[in-house]
Amino acid sequence: MSTGTASAGQISGTRAMLRRFRHHRLALAGTVVLVLLVVACFGATWIAPAKQGVQDLALGPTAPSWAHLLGTDELGRDYLSELLYAGRMSLAIGFFVAVVATVVGTAVGAVAGYVGGVVGEVIMRLTDLFLIVPAIAILALALNGLGSSPVTIVLVLSGISWTYIARVVRSQVLSLREKEFIDAAKVTGTSTARILVRHMLPNLAGIITVNISLAAASAIIVESTLSFLGFGVQPPRTSWGNMLSQASGLVGTPQVYLLYFPGLFILVTVLCVNFIGDGLRDALDPQGRQL
Amino acid sequence: MLTYAVRRVLLSVPIVLIASFVLFVATRATFDPLGKLRQSRDPSVLHRETIRLGLDKSVPEQYFLWLKGFVTGDWGVSTRTGGDVRKMILQALWPTLQLIFWGIVFAVIIAGFIAIYSAVKQYSLADHTLTALSYVGIALPAFWFGLVLIQLLAVLPRQQFGLTDPLLYFVGLHSPGQSGFNLDYLRHLVLPVLTLTITLVAMWSRFGRASMLDALGSEYVRTARAKGVPRRRILLRHAARNSLAPFVTVVALDAALLFGGLVVTEQIYSIPGMGRLFLDSLLTGDVFVLLPWLLVVAAAVVVCNLIADIGYAILDPRVRLR
Numbered sequence: 179m180s181t182g183t184a185s186a187g188q189i190s191g192t193r194a195m196l197r198r199f200r201h202h203r204l205a206l207a208g209t210v211v212l213v214l215l216v217v218a219c220f221g222a223t224w225i226a227p228a229k230q231g232v233q234d235l236a237l238g239p240t241a242p243s244w245a246h247l248l249g250t251d252e253l254g255r256d257y258l259s260e261l262l263y264a265g266r267m268s269l270a271i272g273f274f275v276a277v278v279a280t281v282v283g284t285a286v287g288a289v290a291g292y293v294g295g296v297v298g299e300v301i302m303r304l305t306d307l308f309l310i311v312p313a314i315a316i317l318a319l320a321l322n323g324l325g326s327s328p329v330t331i332v333l334v335l336s337g338i339s340w341t342y343i344a345r346v347v348r349s350q351v352l353s354l355r356e357k358e359f360i361d362a363a364k365v366t367g368t369s370t371a372r373i374l375v376r377h378m379l380p381n382l383a384g385i386i387t388v389n390i391s392l393a394a395a396s397a398i399i400v401e402s403t404l405s406f407l408g409f410g411v412q413p414p415r416t417s418w419g420n421m422l423s424q425a426s427g428l429v430g431t432p433q434v435y436l437l438y439f440p441g442l443f444i445l446v447t448v449l450c451v452n453f454i455g456d457g458l459r460d461a462l463d464p465q466g467r468q469l
Numbered sequence: 470m471l472t473y474a475v476r477r478v479l480l481s482v483p484i485v486l487i488a489s490f491v492l493f494v495a496t497r498a499t500f501d502p503l504g505k506l507r508q509s510r511d512p513s514v515l516h517r518e519t520i521r522l523g524l525d526k527s528v529p530e531q532y533f534l535w536l537k538g539f540v541t542g543d544w545g546v547s548t549r550t551g552g553d554v555r556k557m558i559l560q561a562l563w564p565t566l567q568l569i570f571w572g573i574v575f576a577v578i579i580a581g582f583i584a585i586y587s588a589v590k591q592y593s594l595a596d597h598t599l600t601a602l603s604y605v606g607i608a609l610p611a612f613w614f615g616l617v618l619i620q621l622l623a624v625l626p627r628q629q630f631g632l633t634d635p636l637l638y639f640v641g642l643h644s645p646g647q648s649g650f651n652l653d654y655l656r657h658l659v660l661p662v663l664t665l666t667i668t669l670v671a672m673w674s675r676f677g678r679a680s681m682l683d684a685l686g687s688e689y690v691r692t693a694r695a696k697g698v699p700r701r702r703i704l705l706r707h708a709a710r711n712s713l714a715p716f717v718t719v720v721a722l723d724a725a726l727l728f729g730g731l732v733v734t735e736q737i738y739s740i741p742g743m744g745r746l747f748l749d750s751l752l753t754g755d756v757f758v759l760l761p762w763l764l765v766v767a768a769a770v771v772v773c774n775l776i777a778d779i780g781y782a783i784l785d786p787r788v789r790l791r
Contacts, residue, residue: 307488310767310774312729315747319759321750323499359685392646395608402610407748422613430624437620441613448608 199459205457208450211374215447219265226259239433243381248439255434261443264416268398269330271417272451275335275397276390283340284386287347288374292355301318302348305341314403321409328411331404343389346358347382354378384462391455395448402444474779481771492763493532500756502548538677539761546631549755557746558761564642565731568665571658572727576666576673577720583670584677588685597673601732606650606671612733615664619737622660640739665734669723676719680712687711714784721777725770 193377199205228245234254242249248257255316290298308316320334352359362374402419404410411417422440429437503518509729519525523534538545543555587596607649614716638644639659647653684690684710728743735744743762750758782788 290790303484303487305493309725310484310488310770311492311763312725312732312766312770314729314732315763315766318732318751319499323495355557399610401609406534406610406612406733408735408752415557418729419610426612426616429620434620436626437616439611440619441758444613445605445609449604450602452608 180236185269195284195461198269199457201459204453204458204461208453208457211446212450212454213346213381215265215356215443216269219262219269222259222262222266226256226262226407228256228259230259230263231255232259234252239436241432241435241461246263252433257439261418261439262422263441264418264421265443265447267411267417268401268419269334269447271328271335271401272394272398272447275339278332278336279339279349279393280343280386280390281357283335283343283389284347284382286340288351288382290344291351292370292374292378294352298348305344308338308341314400314407317400318406318409321404326404326409326414327414330410331401335400337463339393343386343393345391346385350382351378354381384459388455388459389460391451391458395451395455398444398448398451402440438465473782474775477775477778478771481775485771488767489536489760489764490532493760494528494537496756497528497531497757500754500759501531502754514704535760539764541555542762543755545757547750547755547758549750549753549758554758554761557758558743561741561743561746562765563742564740565735565744567642567658568661568731568734568740569727569741571662572665572669573720575662576669579666580670580673580677581716583674584681584712585704587674587678588681589681589704589706600678603671603675606667607675609667611664611668611730612624612737614667615660615734615737618660618663639737642740661734661738664737665671665727665730672723673716673720677716679711680715681708684712686707710784714781714788717784718777718779721773721780724773728766728770 211313222230232255234250237250237254239252239254240246240250246256246258248261251257251260286301290301317334317338321330324330324334335404360373360377363377368377398418401410401417402422405417406423408423410419410423413420418440420466422437422444425437425440428434486503502524503515523531526534535545541554544558546552547554550557583599587599590596619639621771623637623639626632627635636656637659638653639660640657642654642657642661644653644657687708689711690703692706693707699705731742731744732747733744734740735742736748739745743766745759747762749755750762
């Protein structure tokens with residue numbers, strides 16, 4: 179079972195892949211920064227300068243200073259700490275949407291591509307529906323109807339996001355299906371499920387991994403946009419998105435600095451995830467062209 | 470070409486119809502059109518409205534009644550404003566079409582310029598800078614970018630220079646009493662168009678760069694060079710023209726994205742267009758506006774996709790539409 183097609187000399191596919199990834203400097207930098215962010219957010223209880231939600235009403239809003247690196251909000255809460263705690267929600271939403279959407283999308287796409295026929299056709303027409311109505315409208319409608327608990331948000335975001343990977347996987351499976359090694363597996367009496375899992379899946383590893391990063395990045399942005407429109411994570415729970423939307427009224431006021439930081443956190447996170455995705459794409463597909 | 474266009478339109482009718490049914494069922498399941506009346510003391514009001522709106526019938530029956538009304542131009546009455554839904558949507562369509570028009574014009578020109586420049590000067594400092602900027606453009610939430618723009622380009626200069634009027638406005642499309650295409654309009658347009666297109670400019674310029682590089686590395690460009698065709702002519706006539714076809718496709722396929730972006734942009738800049746109408750209707754449970762809204766937008770996206778196909782065939786003579 180090989181995960182990469184090119185293996186230089188004695189080096190195994192996986193080792194070669196890791197080496198190519200390491201040579202992608204942006205991807206490496208992205209990985210380092212993302213790991214730091216994840217550790218800081220999920221270790222916030224130990225790392226953050228202040229406990230979550232601790233108010234200092236006498237202090238009120240202050241600009242960034244050495245005592246409060248990113249300043250304090252109108253309730254005197256340390257903004258850096260609040261952002262780290264909120265990051266747990268944003269990162270978790272990104273992660274779970276990516277996993278759910280990719281698993282569902284891969285399964286549906288593989289079945290639609292391999293089994294084909296009426297089933298495949300119906301599934302693909304279903305994904306067409308998602309292309310003609312703006313995603314943000316469907317998401318807002320769904321969350322308005324179902325409520326905005328974190329679990330609902332993950333499910334609804336995945337509900338839109340799976341269609342993309344399903345299309346990609348289906349087209350890949352359609353071409354793999356004609357390959358000789360699949361014929362060989364069929365002739366030897368391998369079951370359909372086994373062909374899909376043991377013979378198809380390893381060949382799809384590249385696009386699937388890349389898709390996880392793409393889906394995570396877009397989920398984080400979409401959650402923040404939904405928060406701004408009022409359908410994202412609801413207080414008292416916090417996410418970067420809803421901190422950003424709470425700060426959106428501060429344009430033109432002296433506290434406008436509170437608007438910059440949540441956006442920068444989202445920007446840096448998404449940049450890192452996208453760099454990692456690019457690195458993975460190059461590492462897993464050495465023949466592929468760089469876009 | 471014409472038969473192809475007609476056939477495509479006919480083929481997309483069932484897709485839009487299925488979409489409308491799914492959306493109809495979904496909105497009926499999540500919204501109560503009579504929500505406002507539930508608190509009424511008079512139980513007969515509820516009963517009367519249920520009969521009047523046909524809510525006592527089965528869902529498929531309701532759907533066909535609604536569809537009949539929609540096709541014949543009777544789009545119902547808004548529960549929020551009491552106005553005619555068709556009029557409301559037509560009214561909201563105008564500012565939205567302006568934003569989309571200027572948005573596409575702006576984004577295509579800027580992205581096209583960046584794409585050609587980056588591809589020609591591949592791996593130069595400018596190329597690296599533009600590529601880095603496009604990464605940032607893709608990674609930032611557009612609404613945040615819009616708010617930061619207001620702060621940095623409208624509010625801050627006014628505070629710094631003590632202007633009575635900001636250089637760039639951030640509310641609506643015209644100042645009160647103003648209308649038509651004038652300087653006032655342009656000063657209103659800059660920030661919303663930037664907000665609406667930032668992501669698209671970033672994505673399209675990256676895509677354009679890739680397809681331009683593709684074209685520059687092709688055999689026909691090498692042949693043209695060998696023949697001694699002037700450089701500018703190679704770039705524009707040979708390479709740019711050929712990379713235009715996939716570019717146009719991507720632009721048209723991102724139409725749904727553009728409509729989605731409007732929801733946010735119009736909210737930030739208080740522009741009374743389709744995006745605002747959607748949000749206001751959703752927040753007040755105005756289901757009779759939501760459904761026609763979704764259908765109009767879906768139809769617009771289908772038309773954009775059709776334009777993409779036809780544009781591709783015009784730009785790339787190897788493609789025959791049948």
